[in-house]
Amino acid sequence: MRGLSTFLALSLFATTLSASLMAVSVRAQTIQVAALSDIDFGQTTPTIGTLRRRLGLCVAMETPGAYRVSARGTGPGGEFALKGGVAPLPFGVRFSDRRNGRGRVLPAMVELAGFQSRLPLRRSGCRRLNALLTISLPGAALAAAAAGRYSGSLLVTVSPE
Amino acid sequence: MSFNPFARAARVVATLAAMAFLSDGTQAATQGSAGPTSEGRSEITLTTGLSARLTGLSDFAFGSLDSSSDAAADQNLCVGRSGVGLFANGAYRIRASGDGDGTDVNAFTLSNGIDRIAYRVFFNDAVGTAGRTPLVGGVTLPNQQGLGLFEVFNLLFGCVATNANLSIEIPVAARAGASSGIYTGTLTLTLIPD
Secondary structure, eight states, X not given: OHHHHHHHHHHHHHHHHHHHHXXXXXXXXXXXXXXXXXXXXXXXXXXXSOEEEEEEEXXXXXXXXXXXXXXXXXXXXXXXXXXXXXXXXXXXXXXXXXXXXXXXXXXXXXXXXXEEEOOBOOXXXXXXXXXXXXXXXXXXXXXXXXXXXXXXXXXXXXXXX | XXXXXXXXXXXXXXXHHXXXXXXXXXXXXXXXXXXXXXXXXXXXXXXXXXXXEEEOOOOOOOOSOOTTSOEEEEEEEEXXXXXXXXXXXXXXXXXXXXXXXXXOTTOOEEEOSSOEEEOEEEEESSSSSTXXXXXXXXXXXXXXXXXXXXXXXXXXXXXXXXXXXXXXEXXXXXXXXXXXXXXXXXXXXXXXXX
């Protein structure tokens, strides 16, 4: 009986050691998003079309490959919306893993996979733009917005796949 | 340890500048740091004012007037404006001015080059003439209302949904003693969103 308990204890130790070794051997891939800047639409008047601003980004990875993107705004529940008037002013976001691509619609708080970065991460940080964020304000939403100054934040998170 | 007054002054200036920037309610963009995930932040700002658009106007042509009755005509208009929720009521003011006469530069008058004929103008913040309000030349009529949905669409796309009415009357009495001829005039409407 004592021999059995010793065997079980050793087995458990071996399993724990194995799990520990496995945990140590898998190191998380490192990624960085940079080159963000503020977007100022300035003084606007409602138009039939949609107002758009594009923002080049840099996404670099320790080992270049696939990554995921998610974003959230500072509207209710993380929605993409600017504050300032009587009601929030909604905006849309697209993300592209190219400098000039149209990209995909990025819903708020939803992680999208399948983006690619060929840019290796250097100590000096991101060195060139390889992704694009497009912010759009529909004319109808702008026309319905009360006069005033609107502001908000867009937080973009990237993670390796 | 040496003391550099210029460096300290520079730090104070930088701190004050940062405080002034932050007091505006905005923050500068922040870059993500390298790690298992990375998050960056961008600030978005815009300023919008009120816009208004009055469309659907056409000329009034009364033709040859009957000397025994008042002449009247009306037309439905499109009032457009921004800054109103689609299912809210958007308030606005309207002001009209005519070609004037000897005592009032905004009076509603027609002229044949010799004589002047006064006419009356009415505005309604709904289609048709029921409930219309008489206007005085150069005097702003407040508290006009329209559904935001129509106002926004009229602003963006022109005259999509008529939501106001302009009517004119030329009384028989105003024509008494006036010489014959072709009388013309210009009526200018100004739309002011509230």
